Amino acid sequence: MTDTELLLAFYGDDFTGSTDALEGLADNGVRAVLFMEPPTPAELERFDDLDAVGVAGVSRSMTPEEMTAELPSIFERFADLDAPIVHYKVCSTFDSSPEVGSIGTAIDVAQEVFDSPFVPVSQGTEVPHGRFVAFSNLFAEQGGEMYRIDRHPTMRDHPVTPMRESDLRRHLGEQTDRPIGGVDRRFLESYTDLASAVDETAVDDEIVVLDALDSDHLARIGHLLWDRATDAQGQLFAVGSSGLEHHALVSHWDEIGLIDRTESFFDKRDPVDRIAVMSGSASAETASQIEWASDHGFQLVSIDTERLVDPDEAAEARDEVVESALDALDAGESVVLYSARGPDDPAIDATRERFEAVGIDEGLESYLGREQGRIFREVLQRADLDRACVAGGDTSSHVVSQLNLQALEAVAPVAPGGPLCRVYSDEEAFDGLEIALKGGQVHTENDEFDYFGAVERGGVERDQTKRT
Structure with missing residues (x-):
């Protein structure tokens, strides 16, 4: 646990997705609080020894125009918090469109504030949600079966944001004009290979989609993001699922002694008579x-x-x-x-x-x-x-x-x-x-x-x- 500095600030694009990220942090020994609005210094003083803060948002249901009006002030407040990584937490199924919940629009707005050296997109979350990315294509589990996201029984026909494209580069490319590349699983078997591949890809592509098939891949991604965030002149803006909170970042923080994953902020409570x-x-x-x-x-x-x-x-x-x-x-x-x-x-x-x-x-x-x-x-x-x-x-x-x-x-x-x-x-x-x-x-x-x-x-x- 850190004494004064925040490790992470995150914005959840819907409410229950925000509590999912909050859960991942608490379950891994990270003291985190989810606010309804970006916290003021006085509000932060109410809590001791915070490692991370989040804001529960609703951008998943917004038009690009609404997002452009809503998000800048939130991101500017996040910039003031000076956490090394700012995570735009999206649904594990990445459902979005150019018209509603545009993740590309969120990136466009964020880059005006953070000017992140590159924008990693880390969507894999083996535990607890069963989401995998292979050659930039997203796969999701349902009912014990694995589906490419554009063939997923629920997401292919989602009433608002149906997923008709599984390649996240192509899907996101419909929402932003920024160049998008990918680093596939062949480069995730060692940290050195991953770091070299990301650095090379980021020369030409501002947005980098990262594969992830298992917890080892996520751990290396967390290591890389933390290294790049702490090496950067400003904050690193990252996009992706709660796999960052449930495994990727917390794994590396634990390894370098910033947190203790065995320390519990998250344990069963006593039963009550009625709810x-x-x-x-x-x-x-x-x-x-x-x-x-x-x-x-x-x-x-x-x-x-x-x-x-x-x-x-x-x-x-x-x-x-x-x-x-x-x-x-x-x-x-x-x-x-x-x-x-x-x-x-x-x-x-x-x-x-x-x-x-x-x-x-x-x-x-x-x-x-x-x-x-x-x-x-x-x-x-x-x-x-x-x-x-x-x-x-x-x-x-x-x-x-x-x-x-x-x-x-x-x-x-x-x-x-x-x-x-x-x-x-x-x-x-x-x-x-x-x-x-x-x-x-x-x-x-x-x-x-x-x-x-x-x-x-x-x-x-x-x-x-x-x-x-």
Whole structure:
């Protein structure tokens, strides 16, 4: 652990992806805090011995114009923090497009601020997400099968950013005019070969895509990035998955004595008697988790989303959900409030039709997410809970915005990408709350759909096998 200087600053392009990076650091002996906005010096003083800071962003859902307006001030604040590496953390599937969540636009904006000597793109993350890069082509695991990303059952037909190209150089080349090269697996078997290949490639190519097929490759990448960052006159701007936080950088920091990966900031907590869950996820995975919860003593409260999106009926619909949830919690039961049970729930189409009929000039997802955030805020205020959970990436961002939350610190493992976090808030009702924020596909590493139960139990035992 360092005494005063930060090792890393990172920006997550969506909320649950940000907590994934936070988890990777905490699980490897790195003291890190995730802020909602770039921290001021006064806010940093609230925390002792920080090694890394992050900002939970939403650029994955932004247009290039919105990113160009949003990101410069954030990157400028990061420049003031003077961490050797600034990581623009993207989804492990790299889903993006020239129109939405453009990673190329993020690089263009960042280079105006950092002028990084080159921009490494490190997308591999063998553990915990099963993502591999070979000859610049991205592969992702699903259901025990490995798919090239443009043939991945989910990502090839993603509703917003379908992945139709697996070569990350070509995919990224549609989003920026900056020259892009690659260093393939043939040069990753030794540090010397990797360093020479990167330096040679970076002469002509500003962006360098790095292969990674295993943890040894990631360790060498971490070594290289740290060497180049500490040799550079300014900060090194890097793009990629949470493989940097889960393995690449922390492996090298541990090797040179900057951190101790056996030191724990991340251990199972004590169980609690009851929790509240707000689910805005329509994924099949979350639907199975809701069913598991129902079978194991959680009370389910269905949110009437058709009425919730109608301004004339929204207040009454909110009150009904809040009171039903409080009745269950007062009886000592955990509760799941949900807007849908899977992608085929008829409530989804019915809610969209109702929303379009009332003619609100706003996107359905943001409107509905804000309403769910208002519901959950009141439930948490009145129920005096110690622990809660939110399912759904967009829902998580909207719920957090209702809690006047300043920062999160990962405190316990639950599932890869969905840790239990400690809330820092200026509101007494929420400060100290433990909350788990999970994306729709996040699940525990067993054969049960017991994520919500694992949150109630305080997470799972820390997995030492990830340190190999």
